[in-house]
Amino acid sequence: MHERLVSGHTWVVPEALLSRSGVISEAGGAADPADAESIVLIQWGVAAMLSGHHDAAIYAFGQARELGLDGGTKATTLGASGVALVHALAGEPDLARTALQDAALQPYLADGHVVDPSDLAGVAVRLAEALIAVDAGAPDASLRVAAIVEPRHRTELWVVGEFARAHYAAFADDPEEVFRQANKLRAALRHVPRNSLADAVLQSVLVELLLIARMIGVAGEVADHLGDNAIGWSAQAKVHNARQDYRQAVELARRALSAPGSSLRSQLESMVIIASALHAMNSQSEARKAFQSAVRLARATGQRRPFQLMHRYVFDMLADGVPGAHGLWPGTNPNAVKADVADVADLPTLTMREAQILRALERHAGPVGIGRSLNLSANTIKTHLRSIYRKLGVASRNEALEVAGRGGIHAEHEG
Numbered sequence: 001m002h003e004r005l006v007s008g009h010t011w012v013v014p015e016a017l018l019s020r021s022g023v024i025s026e027a028g029g030a031a032d033p034a035d036a037e038s039i040v041l042i043q044w045g046v047a048a049m050l051s052g053h054h055d056a057a058i059y060a061f062g063q064a065r066e067l068g069l070d071g072g073t074k075a076t077t078l079g080a081s082g083v084a085l086v087h088a089l090a091g092e093p094d095l096a097r098t099a100l101q102d103a104a105l106q107p108y109l110a111d112g113h114v115v116d117p118s119d120l121a122g123v124a125v126r127l128a129e130a131l132i133a134v135d136a137g138a139p140d141a142s143l144r145v146a147a148i149v150e151p152r153h154r155t156e157l158w159v160v161g162e163f164a165r166a167h168y169a170a171f172a173d174d175p176e177e178v179f180r181q182a183n184k185l186r187a188a189l190r191h192v193p194r195n196s197l198a199d200a201v202l203q204s205v206l207v208e209l210l211l212i213a214r215m216i217g218v219a220g221e222v223a224d225h226l227g228d229n230a231i232g233w234s235a236q237a238k239v240h241n242a243r244q245d246y247r248q249a250v251e252l253a254r255r256a257l258s259a260p261g262s263s264l265r266s267q268l269e270s271m272v273i274i275a276s277a278l279h280a281m282n283s284q285s286e287a288r289k290a291f292q293s294a295v296r297l298a299r300a301t302g303q304r305r306p307f308q309l310m311h312r313y314v315f316d317m318l319a320d321g322v323p324g325a326h327g328l329w330p331g332t333n334p335n336a337v338k339a340d341v342a343d344v345a346d347l348p349t350l351t352m353r354e355a356q357i358l359r360a361l362e363r364h365a366g367p368v369g370i371g372r373s374l375n376l377s378a379n380t381i382k383t384h385l386r387s388i389y390r391k392l393g394v395a396s397r398n399e400a401l402e403v404a405g406r407g408g409i410h411a412e413h414e415g
Contacts, residue, residue, distance in 0.1 A: 038064045038075035054090040080104045081124035088131035091265025094302030115149045123149045130164045137304035137330025159198045162188045166205040182209040200231045207235040211242050230259035237273045246277035268297050268306040276310035291318040304330045357384045
């Protein structure tokens with residue numbers, strides 16, 4: 001193990017990780033004496049990344065890249081790829097995409113380039129590309145995830161690969177892939193240190209997969225083990241939202257949002273949960289404020305995937321009146337800044353009251369329960385339900401909820 005004191009912090013990094021990269025020799029010394037400082041910086045960057053200290057990691061990798069430029073060493077590509085990967089892990093796909101434009105990384109981006117599993121810089125580039133595509137909700141996310149290079153050893157980069165694949169499964173809407181990746185995550189967790197950041201991150205995405213698979217009880221057990229921290233609160237908020245315990249979901253998501261050290265990905269997820277839960281509680285004004293905060297963060301970072309934590313029809317309702325917001329749904333054209341009019345022109349339009357009743361239909365099987373929750377008579381609910389079914393072209397509660405789950409519903413504003 002290499003242990004270095006840098007800027008007041010002691011960082012410990014597996015020596016094998018750097019020896020396989022070519023920065024240090026198998027004997028433990030620098031491949032070039034001039035690289036000694038770069039070695040320390042890369043060690044610092046790796047350890048800071050694994051500890052969730054993203055700013056420190058970006059600084060360290062950036063400095064290693066600058067030092068490597070003088071001698072054209074391996075540290076240049078490792079530093080540059082490290083910067084891109086940290087931005088991607090932090091939930092900053094736009095900055096990660098910019099970092100990949102570094103001249104030192106262009107050979108890895110050339111068409112047909114094959115990355116050797118022992119080339120850590122190349123492995124990091126492929127991981128960064130995959131995370132960028134998934135977080136940005138890009139149409140080519142499946143291709144980027146398929147291009148992830150499997151390291152020859154279960155290193156820290158292997159953990160990142162499992163994280164990226166699991167996030168893609170949550171994005172892809174493929175039940176078989178969800179179950180496959182959930183099982184792979186369970187297996188992966190046996191190979192990471194208990195109570196480490198890697199352990200917490202993998203368990204948090206496992207919670208999301210279990211919720212998609214409607215295994216809410218198991219997801220709750222996993223989330224409870226994550227403890228009182230930003231990752232744990234975020235996971236627990238998702239579980240409570242799935243249980244329709246919306247007040248607790250909002251409280252936990254707000255706690256995660258204000259926790260020190262939470263990633264931008266976690267922050268956007270928390271904002272989306274808050275907006276979705278407030279909408280379910282019929283706090284429309286507060287829901288719109290939370291949604292607008294989420295939109296601002298999504299635009300600042302390039303993230304889109306977290307919006308899938310809410311139903312598509314809820315997203316469409318909250319996006320109405322927010323310029324360009326409809327284009328932020330994962331998988332849509334990233335340049336669709338004028339999508340608000342085009343996206344909703346030919347879609348079923350519900351009144352805000354009908355939208356509330358449709359959402360209440362998820363929790364209640366019939367007019368009596370919905371009426372009690374909204375302080376309306378059962379006959380009034382029946383009238384609204386007939387209108388909803390007619391507009392959606394359906395004949396039953398299950399069919400209405402199926403259409404709602406697919407999206408394609410627009411809510412008009414009522415003065």
